[in-house]
Amino acid sequence: MATNSKLTTVRNSLGNGFKDGIYERSKRDDGVTIFCLKPELPFGCHNSLLVTFNERLKEVRQNKINAGIRG
Helix, strand or coil, rough: CCCCCCCHHHHHHHHHHHCCCCCEEEEECCEEEEEEEEECCCCCCCCCCHHHHHHHHHHHHHHHHHCCCCC
């Protein structure tokens, strides 16, 4: 109401942002859907390359564990 936009326009915009990975979607206890911006970086980290590297490293380590590879 504050933006004077149609509800369908707002829903479509939020849905597209969710599909593009911009928003996280969850539901409250009363069933209302909530959209929140995804944090770009974890708290205290200011380097997106470091975050990406650590995520990939974690994936590689997890894949080794799942495959039973040591080292």
